[in-house]
Amino acid sequence: DAVLMEKALGAYVGLAVGDALGASVEFMTAGEIAALHGVHKDLRGGGWLRLNSGEVTDDTQMSLVLGEAILANPAWDTRRVAGAFSLWLQGRPVDVGNTCRRGLRRFMTDGTLSGPPNEGDAGNGAAMRNLPVVLSTLHDDEAFRQRSLEQAHITHNHRLSDAGTLGLGEMTRVLLKGGDLAAAVRAMEAMVAAEPSFNPRPWRGCSSGYIVDTVRTVLDAFLNSDSLEECVVRAVNRGGDADTTGALAGQLAGALYGLRGVPVRWLRKLDPVVLDRIRRQVPALLAQGGRGMPP
Amino acid sequence: MKLITAIIKPFKLEEVKEALSEIGIEGMTVTEVKGFGRQKGHTEIYRGSEYTVDFLPKVKLEIAIADDIVSKVIETIIKAAKTGKIGDGKIFVTPLDEVIRIRTDERGDSAI
Amino acid sequence: MKLITAIIKPFKLEEVKEALSEIGIEGMTVTEVKGFGRQKGHTEIYRGSEYTVDFLPKVKLEIAIADDIVSKVIETIIKAAKTGKIGDGKIFVTPLDEVIRIRTDERGDSAI
Amino acid sequence: MKLITAIIKPFKLEEVKEALSEIGIEGMTVTEVKGFGRQKGHTEIYRGSEYTVDFLPKVKLEIAIADDIVSKVIETIIKAAKTGKIGDGKIFVTPLDEVIRIRTDERGDSAI
Numbered sequence: 304d305a306v307l308m309e310k311a312l313g314a315y316v317g318l319a320v321g322d323a324l325g326a327s328v329e330f331m332t333a334g335e336i337a338a339l340h341g342v343h344k345d346l347r348g349g350g351w352l353r354l355n356s357g358e359v360t361d362d363t364q365m366s367l368v369l370g371e372a373i374l375a376n377p378a379w380d381t382r383r384v385a386g387a388f389s390l391w392l393q394g395r396p397v398d399v400g401n402t403c404r405r406g407l408r409r410f411m412t413d414g415t416l417s418g419p420p421n422e423g424d425a426g427n428g429a430a431m432r433n434l435p436v437v438l439s440t441l442h443d444d445e446a447f448r449q450r451s452l453e454q455a456h457i458t459h460n461h462r463l464s465d466a467g468t469l470g471l472g473e474m475t476r477v478l479l480k481g482g483d484l485a486a487a488v489r490a491m492e493a494m495v496a497a498e499p500s501f502n503p504r505p506w507r508g509c510s511s512g513y514i515v516d517t518v519r520t521v522l523d524a525f526l527n528s529d530s531l532e533e534c535v536v537r538a539v540n541r542g543g544d545a546d547t548t549g550a551l552a553g554q555l556a557g558a559l560y561g562l563r564g565v566p567v568r569w570l571r572k573l574d575p576v577v578l579d580r581i582r583r584q585v586p587a588l589l590a591q592g593g594r595g596m597p598p
Numbered sequence: 599m600k601l602i603t604a605i606i607k608p609f610k611l612e613e614v615k616e617a618l619s620e621i622g623i624e625g626m627t628v629t630e631v632k633g634f635g636r637q638k639g640h641t642e643i644y645r646g647s648e649y650t651v652d653f654l655p656k657v658k659l660e661i662a663i664a665d666d667i668v669s670k671v672i673e674t675i676i677k678a679a680k681t682g683k684i685g686d687g688k689i690f691v692t693p694l695d696e697v698i699r700i701r702t703d704e705r706g707d708s709a710i
Numbered sequence: 711m712k713l714i715t716a717i718i719k720p721f722k723l724e725e726v727k728e729a730l731s732e733i734g735i736e737g738m739t740v741t742e743v744k745g746f747g748r749q750k751g752h753t754e755i756y757r758g759s760e761y762t763v764d765f766l767p768k769v770k771l772e773i774a775i776a777d778d779i780v781s782k783v784i785e786t787i788i789k790a791a792k793t794g795k796i797g798d799g800k801i802f803v804t805p806l807d808e809v810i811r812i813r814t815d816e817r818g819d820s821a822i
Numbered sequence: 823m824k825l826i827t828a829i830i831k832p833f834k835l836e837e838v839k840e841a842l843s844e845i846g847i848e849g850m851t852v853t854e855v856k857g858f859g860r861q862k863g864h865t866e867i868y869r870g871s872e873y874t875v876d877f878l879p880k881v882k883l884e885i886a887i888a889d890d891i892v893s894k895v896i897e898t899i900i901k902a903a904k905t906g907k908i909g910d911g912k913i914f915v916t917p918l919d920e921v922i923r924i925r926t927d928e929r930g931d932s933a934i
């Protein structure tokens with residue numbers, strides 16, 4: 304199904320370029336970005352991580368690790384996912400979120416697949432990496448829900464992190480299955496009805512590591528743009544946790560506009576190794592999703 | 599939450615950091631100190647002449663950690679820092695009433 | 711009495727001291743330390759060539775204070791030391807059994 | 823077990839060490855620090871001109887000891903470090919949950 308492949312590649316590549324674009328300005332305020340770059344819209348690397356242009360961060364890397372763990376264990380195994388994340392952590396990645404590090408440290412110490420519910424776990428780390436679960440469970444609502452929560456809880460055990468992960472995941476599923484913008488908005492409204500703090504209208508002017516700020520920023524960018532580029536640029540130039548809002552904005556917009564929506568100049572600069580891993584994962588994840596595997 | 603203070607031989611710093619990172623610990627604060635103990639001082643050459651100083655350079659690591667990984671961290675530091683020769687150092691465990699991440703105001707285990 | 715240990719960015723030292731002195735805190739002990747955390751090292755130029763070190767210079771403040779002003783001191787340090795960017799630092803609160811002013815033998819809150 | 827932290831004038835280090843060794847205390851860890859307190863800064867000469875800095879160099883001693891000799895150690899430090907002039911320093915006593923000698927894995931009082 305060529306349309307599905309186009310949208311799935313769009314979502315995954317959109318996530319990666321959003322991550323790379325946003326990483327240059329993570330932790331900056333919107334004012335600082337405007338003063339330094341005007342409108343930041345080119346992959347230039349740099350940032351507090353001193354990246355090369357086109358380099359991605361933990362947002363994309365954890366997604367790729369999750370995707371490979373899913374492909375290695377078709378019948379789903381949360382312990383293998385946690386093991387794969389831990390191996391990635393021990394390889395000293397360019398960046399690791401504090402809550403992700405804490406959860407993986409817990410797993411490496413006592414083997415548990417989830418910590419107790421924790422007020423400090425309402426961060427972005429679980430939602431930002433969930434796209435491979437979405438792609439591999441397209442025709443199985445129950446598996447989508449169960450596997451999303453299990454991978455999330457390895458590091459984040461908080462109802463807002465759960466709601467953000469499932470909500471943005473569901474919007475992405477609707478778009479990948481051929482839904483248009485109106486269908487995605489209906490899925491958004493269902494998410495906001497269940498969790499009013501996610502309502503992006505009006506946008507309250509804050510982008511941070513808090514999942515509520517992130518979901519609002521991403522939805523605001525998605526609703527007020529007519530292209531993948533515009534959506535990602537709008538999210539990223541808000542500053543704050545810009546690589547994560549960029550990644551999630553890229554995922555949603557990619558699922559809507561497809562791979563052709565990704566600006567060529569970003570595609571050319573994106574780390575070719577990352578692009579190759581995405582191109583190889585997408586068909587295999589979709590094939591798993593198509594078979595309606597048992598949870 | 600506890601504060602682990604480890605005083606180790608300077609050449610062991612990388613090895614200890616490596617070992618801690620294997621169990622997911624990256625955050626720490628390090629200070630150059632002088633150690634006095636059973637291991638006596640050393641001889642230095644300064645402007646051509648030899649003289650002894652009575653201390654030995656050591657490195658002090660301070661690591662705030664959650665209660666449930668205290669013994670794991672202690673074990674990891676001992677394994678990486680031990681040479682078996684005098685002067686390997688000490689580990690102190692002190693209680694922490696509170697830890698705060700200045701950037702985000704997070705407190706408690708979420709701040710480490 | 712508690713011991714407040716704050717690890718902050720070096721360029722923030724004056725501002726934090728200023729802010730503390732406005733709430734009547736003048737006494738403290740300061741140490742230059744190396745920080746390891748989420749914020750990675752930095753690049754230095756030494757004799758013309760560039761090399762990277764994996765730590766970041768930080769400053770550690772130790773302040774003994776009475777119990778009743780702990781939260782005020784923490785609030786003051788956070789406000790003065792926060793930039794919102796990674797690496798702003800940490801604050802530790804540890805219990806103190808005793809404080810003694812060496813000059814006068816005063817103990818407890820009157821020694822601070 | 824307790825951790826004794828003494829902040830003293832640098833020129834007093836030898837005298838304090840001497841006095842402690844007379845009561846059988848050899849092990850300690852020493853750090854060069856900067857002190858801020860009632861005693862204000864000092865004047866330094868750098869490249870021929872005079873300028874004032876607002877801190878004073880101090881020395882911080884950290885000594886882990888068994889409970890039964892805490893008051894003896896405090897008394898000894900005070901006697902040796904006191905000059906009666908402002909800036910003599912402070913002694914902090916903090917609880918220690920555990921002490922470990924890295925070389926032998928000994929814990930508790932036998933590790934000190």
Ligand SMILES: Nc1ncnc2c1ncn2[C@@H]1O[C@H](COP(=O)(O)OP(=O)(O)O)[C@@H](O)[C@H]1O
Binds near residue numbers: 683852887
């Ligand atoms: N009682 C103590 N309190 C604080 N630090 C100590 C104490 N004893 C030793 N140290 C620190 O530990 C280091 C190693 O101690 P040392 O006695 O030389 O060797 P070992 O622990 O192998 O017997 C010393 O250089 C010093 O920095």
Ligand SMILES: Nc1ncnc2c1ncn2[C@@H]1O[C@H](COP(=O)(O)OP(=O)(O)O)[C@@H](O)[C@H]1O
Binds near residue numbers: 624626699744745796
């Ligand atoms: N667990 C820890 N124990 C002791 N010091 C720490 C710990 N984690 C971080 N630090 C200190 O705090 C500083 C800032 O931490 P870092 O992780 O870089 O940023 P942030 O706190 O903004 O996430 C470090 O450079 C280090 O000195």
Ligand SMILES: Nc1ncnc2c1ncn2[C@@H]1O[C@H](COP(=O)(O)OP(=O)(O)O)[C@@H](O)[C@H]1O
Binds near residue numbers: 736738829861862
């Ligand atoms: N509240 C405090 N917390 C930590 N260290 C302190 C405090 N007050 C003073 N100091 C340390 O003790 C030293 C001496 O203190 P100071 O006030 O100058 O003299 P005195 O104790 O004789 O009145 C200071 O230089 C500083 O290092």
Ligand SMILES: [Mg+2]
Binds near residue numbers: 398547
């Ligand atoms: Mg990131």
Ligand SMILES: [Mg+2]
Binds near residue numbers: 329546547
């Ligand atoms: Mg981020």
